[in-house]
Amino acid sequence: MTSRKPVSIVEEPSLEEAVRTIEQSLSMNKMLIIVGECSVDYMGRASSKLKLGERFVIIKEDGSILVHRPKNYSPVNWHPAESHFEVQILKDKLLIKAFHRRFREVLKVFFRSVYLILVLDIVDKGEFTLYASEEDMQKAVLAHPEIIEKGFVPISYEKKVEPGFIDIYGIDSSNRLVVIEIKKKTAGRAAVLQLAKYLETIRGNSSRKVRGIIAAPALAKGVQQLLLTLDIEYKSLHPKKCAEILGQKNKTTLLDKYIP
Template structure:
């Protein structure tokens, strides 16, 4: 649970919470109306809007818009995060908008977040020592194909060699079908691309020099219609491994309303 939460915090509270959290290794989140400036290897400006700002104890600063999984602005780990409070006061005797900024010296760059209206500020003393273990890696796909060649690639397919070396690199699988024809198999963890098609085409071309009946298979969780058409036009095949598909559409991602 959050160890500290403030509704509509003033500038001094924002400065204190960020300072203490950086010192103590805590995460800070702030829902705020803000604008953002970046200076460094390039320059950038993001006008006023409602956003989620995250400060991590390793110096990472993230600014998220209401949609999309990627931050619209960010500073990677290793930055120094601070808050500046203007000495001027408004007509109610309160400090003006706090300036949250992150700076790195190598390369020299700044990310400035002007918190015009902080709606909610939270400090969270997170404890997360567990190492992430990815499932559905390309190595697991290889293992699955090697154990279940007919289920994965089609009836009558027999694996001859795993990772066969060629002058263009390593073919993931060299196999034969039930008619004895060579089958060149290239496996991709993510959605198949035209670059993957070109790679498979080079491999298959090596074997077609001596045997025009060589089959080529591009294996992946998914592929665009353009990639499938390119494969068909070149006499090769796309094989979908649906069990390794990962949903990545932004339509399913959280928005600011989920946090509120």
């Protein structure tokens, strides 16, 4: 048994060698980075021509292709995933054709010379979280309760209540109990009904007035009426804003410290 080789390098291949390498890698679903001198034609939703120059082309295992120049964040030409490829020699040039069926597009890269081909067999299962997770939103509220409302003071979080765990509970400026359910995305009926169950349990155990608040970036359609019926409030709370708030202590230490 051979161990996986994450990086294979083909230096200064002839165009024929390059064709073989590229075809083989594509058939084995490996990623490619091809560096060389090329021109590019694109036609589809729009059309474009790029004259000869040195650049590199990335072909990913999901069938996306990108042509990158030495400048700019964005590729000069590309196809999103699901492209199909054809490689051939055509008049002393290596031609990579990428067809995108859904967009009815064709991208053609003509290599006059190939400096290097990288074949990457890399595995990436790393979890990616954007903005803030629901947990981070919770942290943001705990660290800065005023983002819910002035005078709110958290008492506990992840508190066990009959149907599950309450995200945050505390008291407001009038000493009323407040139960908060946090949602990262648009809050639907399910979220509201879950909070309603918590409230039912708590209201049954106490004679004090208990407020319920759904904190989410948005409210699903038709849920507004449900809130009125169940006597639950809605507070707009965006994960992005939470991230910024959490970051403020870091921002002074991180951003202001580091950015000249």
